[in-house]
Amino acid sequence: MTIDLKSLVRTIPDYPKKGILFRDITTLIENPAGFRESVERIASVYRGMGITHVAGIEARGFIFGAGVAMSLGAGFVPVRKSGKLPGETIGQNYALEYGVDTIEIHADVVGADDHVLVVDDLIATGGTAIAAVALLRRTGAAVEHAAFVIDLPDLGGAGKLRAEAIEVNSLMTFDGD
Numbered sequence: 001m002t003i004d005l006k007s008l009v010r011t012i013p014d015y016p017k018k019g020i021l022f023r024d025i026t027t028l029i030e031n032p033a034g035f036r037e038s039v040e041r042i043a044s045v046y047r048g049m050g051i052t053h054v055a056g057i058e059a060r061g062f063i064f065g066a067g068v069a070m071s072l073g074a075g076f077v078p079v080r081k082s083g084k085l086p087g088e089t090i091g092q093n094y095a096l097e098y099g100v101d102t103i104e105i106h107a108d109v110v111g112a113d114d115h116v117l118v119v120d121d122l123i124a125t126g127g128t129a130i131a132a133v134a135l136l137r138r139t140g141a142a143v144e145h146a147a148f149v150i151d152l153p154d155l156g157g158a159g160k161l162r163a164e165a166i167e168v169n170s171l172m173t174f175d176g177d
Helices: 032-046 060-072 127-138 157-163
Strands: 010-013 021-024 053-057 075-081 089-096 099-106 115-123 142-151 167-173
Touching: 032 060, 032 142, 032 167, 053 060, 053 127, 060 075, 060 115, 075 127, 089 127, 099 127, 115 127, 115 157, 127 142, 127 157, 142 157, 157 167
Parallel strands: 053 075, 053 115, 115 142, 142 167
Antiparallel strands: 010 021, 075 099, 089 099
């Protein structure tokens, strides 16, 4: 029996500010069958493709990325906000609406022999995901795939990733956001 995963995502109007429809995945991950199926649907696309690591983007990408990594028998790479990882790191700046932020990974976590899948809960404008791809590619790793639970296609992030030669998959879309 296939679960209607989209029905498990709660929409919260006017959060975090007026005019935004926030797609809340906490109701999806609170449902054991829905959470399990989400992870397995993502992982099933990449089985047999030689993925050595799954990079999950802070913070909700950790939830899905770790599960996908376990399902694929791959390592997990946390892509964190600046200053959150111990040891030597490398970082990548990316533009925000008002300013710049930085994400980081451990400097020695992946390299030229690795094939990395980027995972996050949602793709909107694509800024963080594009920064994660650039950061991982700087290590020499092959980064050709990204998976998301939700795509907000009107915001164009998936298209921007495709322009960077990334194959993008998502479990569901919500228009108009």
